[in-house]
Amino acid sequence: MKQKIETTNAPAAVGPFSQGIRFGKTLFVSGQLPIDPATGTMCSGDIADCARQSLRNLAAVVEAAGATMNDVLKVTVFLTDMADFATVNGVYAEFFEAPFPARSAFAVAGLPLGARVEAEAIVGLP
Template identity: 40%
Template sequence: MSRILTFARKMSTVTRKIINTPNAPGAIGPYSQAVQVDNTVYISGSLGLIPEKGALVEGGVKPETHQSIKNIEAILKSVGGSLNNVVSTTVLLADINDFAEVNEIYKQYFTKNYPARAAYQVAALPKGGRVEIQSVAVLGEIKDA
């Protein structure tokens, strides 16, 4: 019986690492840029913020979408991953009418075997942003079936 309990304790132990890279904007509230649990990386919502300034990139939803995804990519790179490791995203839009423009940019970065995704219009985003993208990635070699 104690052998089973020992095995169960080992199975329930996971490693959690807080991710913070200067190559992506810092958190603007009480949360982490990302949290890695074993080989899964949970990336907080990414606005189109310029890392060095903490300000939104100018030009509207298209440049904000580019910058948001570049920020996600920088976080993943800091832990040895890439956008290819992304398995799920949630896209928050200040205006659902921007959906087509966001998709146009999104598919430049996610070109095949797209991540699972949900998209919602929200009442407002921090700093007056037009788009925010949250993502989950699994590190390691990706083999598509």
């Protein structure tokens, strides 16, 4: 049975989807934009600040499901500019430790609300 995972520590969904869905021992975390959940504002700083906010939001949904970032199995990162890849990669390393999750990173033509970065994840729940 699928269960909605929701937290006020991450921004509310900007469409007809859930922040996360738990199905058995698996959590699917929707793409997290760099929106500050306290203010509802999109990150306007540099790409490192924006990547940190996206990953903080992702971590909040993971934690709301009773897991930690060490339980993350797969991450997908979306970037509007692949020139930001190295910087985002450095920020990503602040949130994960070995063995690192599997990961894909894609350049996209655009992201919702003009974001420059978005991250989604699949998590194995304890």
